[in-house]
Amino acid sequence: MRIPFIKMHGLGNDFVVLDARENDLPDLNESIARGIADRHTGIGCDQLILLQPSDSADFRMRIYNHDGGEVGACGNATRAVAMLHGSNATIETDGGMLAASPRDGGASVDMGAPRFDWDAIPLAYPMDTLSMPVGWEMLQNPGAVNVGNPHVIFFVDDCDAVPLDRLGPEIENDPLFPVRVNVNVATIEDRSRIRLRVWERGAGLTKACGTGACATAVHAMRRRLVDSEVTVALPGGDLQIAWSEGETIRMTGPASESFRGSFEWDDYA
Numbered sequence: 001m002r003i004p005f006i007k008m009h010g011l012g013n014d015f016v017v018l019d020a021r022e023n024d025l026p027d028l029n030e031s032i033a034r035g036i037a038d039r040h041t042g043i044g045c046d047q048l049i050l051l052q053p054s055d056s057a058d059f060r061m062r063i064y065n066h067d068g069g070e071v072g073a074c075g076n077a078t079r080a081v082a083m084l085h086g087s088n089a090t091i092e093t094d095g096g097m098l099a100a101s102p103r104d105g106g107a108s109v110d111m112g113a114p115r116f117d118w119d120a121i122p123l124a125y126p127m128d129t130l131s132m133p134v135g136w137e138m139l140q141n142p143g144a145v146n147v148g149n150p151h152v153i154f155f156v157d158d159c160d161a162v163p164l165d166r167l168g169p170e171i172e173n174d175p176l177f178p179v180r181v182n183v184n185v186a187t188i189e190d191r192s193r194i195r196l197r198v199w200e201r202g203a204g205l206t207k208a209c210g211t212g213a214c215a216t217a218v219h220a221m222r223r224r225l226v227d228s229e230v231t232v233a234l235p236g237g238d239l240q241i242a243w244s245e246g247e248t249i250r251m252t253g254p255a256s257e258s259f260r261g262s263f264e265w266d267d268y269a
């Protein structure tokens with residue numbers, strides 16, 4: 001069975017988008033998702049995105065990491081599918097309901113309200129998620145935020161100097177995080193700008209992470225280190241994040257379509 005796909009990215013965080021809103025697709029599973037995402041033997045992407053009809057929103061977005069695992073949120077992909085949709089949309093995800101508006105060359109997304117309770121992150125045991133008494137070498141005293149998916153955030157003097165390729169997987173897979181975690185290392189440049197690098201759960205180092213930018217900005221705001229609107233500078237480019245206590249998070253930034261193609265489903269099933 002020949003399946004069409006759309007290759008997209010948000011600041012270099014790239015996706016294979018399968019649009020099953022009009023016509024059904026065979027059932028996806030971890031193995032098929034991993035095969036499609038493989039950069040040597042598949043199409044290749046950080047995340048595989050499946051769009052489906054929804055009873056409660058304009059459509060449903062399902063997210064599979066490079067390792068095949070299905071997760072609840074993907075900020076960069078949300079902007080990409082909002083641009084693809086072409087008009088304002090409510091989007092049902094496993095991480096919550098989102099509202100997206102396409103905007104010249106990208107989109108602005110209401111990412112929902114962040115959660116801070118230790119068991120909402122989740123962590124393996126009770127802890128103050130604003131200032132966690134844990135550390136790994138130069139990465140100490142993080143915060144944790146759930147923005148539809150779990151994030152741990154470390155502030156450092158120079159995020160580019162951190163061996164994130166080595167410490168990222170160690171932290172991602174630490175038993176403190178029962179469903180693993182996305183690892184954010186950030187440098188506060190001033191009250192309106194944060195530099196960020198992310199080791200993504202299930203995908204590794206990516207050029208950008210939208211939910212990571214949201215979680216890091218919110219954590220910096222909770223610690224009173226930045227104002228309520230900031231630019232988060234990722235290796236792939238900048239995102240604008242706005243939030244205030246008790247509100248939902250607003251993320252705005254670019255998205256792009258790279259190319260369209262099709263593949264033989266049976267090659268992966």
Ligand SMILES: N[C@H](CCC[C@H](N)C(=O)O)C(=O)O
Nearest residue numbers: 074075076149200201210211
């Ligand atoms: N790796 C993430 C999902 C993708 C998030 C990222 N690509 C974004 O733009 O938010 C997780 O396992 O929760």
